[in-house]
Amino acid sequence: MKKIIICLIVLLLFLGYTPYNELNSLAVVDTLGLDFTDNKYTLYLNVINDDNKVYTITGNSLGEVFLKARNIDNKKTYYKHLEVVIFNTNILNNTTLNFFKDEFTSIDYLVLATEDKVNDLFQLYHKRRDYKSFIKKEKEMSGSIINTTFKDLLSSSLDDVKDGFIPLISYKENLISKGIFIPSKNISLNEEIARASFLLNDKIDSFNTKIKLNNKSYEASLYNLKTNTKYKDNTINIKITGNIDSPDSNDLTELKKESIKMLENDIEELLNSEKDNKYNISNTINHIYLQTRKLDYDTYKNTKLSIDINLLEKEKNNYD
Template identity: 80%
Template sequence: MKKIIILLIVLLIFLGYTPYNELNSLAVVDTLGIEFTDNKYYLYLNVINDDNKVYKVTGDSLGEVFLKARNIDNKKTYYKHLEVVIFNTNTLNDNTLNFFKDEFTSIDYLVLATSDNLSDLFNKYHKRSDYKSFIRKEKESSASIINTTFKEVLSSSLDDVKDSFLPLISYKDNLISKGVYIPSKDITLDNGMARANYLLNGKIDTFNTKIDLDNKSYEVVLYDLKASTKYKDNTIKIKITGNIDSPDSNDLTKLKKKASKMLENNIKELLNSEKNNKYNISNTINHIYLRKRKLDYNTYKNTNINIDINLLEKEKNNYD
């Protein structure tokens, strides 16, 4: 009996058990909406342990609204049960995606977009079950490529080849959706720097792109990408490994070289841009630099960058 009790305690610890008293002191969020209107950000939070009550927070920036939302009704806001995020279409840009990438460790929550007023939308539909049911039906009935997680949105928004879509939802006519989608490519990003940012932070591991070579354009897919970083002797050392394939060519040697150079340039552009950004060293750089303490600007601007990229051709994968 004693062994069983000990085993249960260990399981609860590993499964992330939160005691009732502790849970009762938290505002547990399962659905979140973000909107930008009249130069203000509006954050909507559905709190499941408060009878699914919706809270609204206003601020001049994303950072400010989330800072204001740290506590709700004297309870600490808790996002580890976040399952659905709804972006108003005017917030789908690099600023918002980079913020969510940096601030939320999970990237598996469902993502939807709307051009409706979020206040009206949340008045009708604010529980995660509403949206999860909708997505399940859409996947069953639609032949379109639909992005449903934040990771998929990040990857597809950088895709130069495939058309993939983010579901556009509406509360009108008592319908969650009329089967309308917005292309992920419509999300505004500086593709090269965003690609490097997400890759170095482990947020994407595959993407499609086009590479021009010998007066021709080739579709290329890079997949199983992994990035490792180390700071030593005033040098940031970055190693990228992964695989490359192309449906347009059987000879990947030149394409591999061009793809590696593209990635190297993307990373250098991102990291070097920080050297002109004295007052806003990014989370990417701080992630690389020892990961334990903030990197001061004077140190970083004199730091060397060493990048090693190793892409394996598809036919060589069997010999890994």
């Protein structure tokens, strides 16, 4: 029996169980924000067992600011429940990413970037559920954002072909998606281009969008989306199939035309940006890499592009 009890205790500790009396001596952080202004690093910590109070710590370096944050109100800062980290884009460099890789390797968490002041953002949104519910809703509605963890970012940075990205957010009356930020190139892409990259990587299979026809705006729902990309005879061939519906219009003919044109323009803009700035998030260049075994942006820049998009109306399928 004694051995069983010891095993249970070890298992609970391994799973991250924290006794209640120990929890009272901890400042449990679920959301973290990091900014760099006036040559100072500023750390924002949302402490969930202190009525979601936000603590602000400043320092001259990342090491100093996290050293100062070791204890909050005589409580040890506890990061095992960290779920969301928001970086200002001006701090997203190798120094920052390497620091987080070294200091926060045992946990995984969602990462977001913003061009706004993190202080202003945290005054309105500082709880993990603020961001997690926003990402879930925005992915389902617009397809312009997806869950991206720090480990996802690290995995991409270690890839010889692929570049990592972080979802970019802002706020007005509410949180809004602004696209994605690519740290390795210090480039921001808007939400339409971000959605095109998600579509080409099969990260989304549906989204809603607004289409203008005759000075009126209609909502179009695109779903069951599937993408296939091939490289042959110096041509990138992209084929997209799916369905389209609209709660605003019974005549989908023009909506389909405009939706297809929108997707084509977004994909072309994404690939042209990749060619000009030599980065890869669409994975299109991978198809060249598989044949040449090198990251050949000169070949990529001179490739032709063929896009074939087939959207069928509701209750039809691609085999009718």
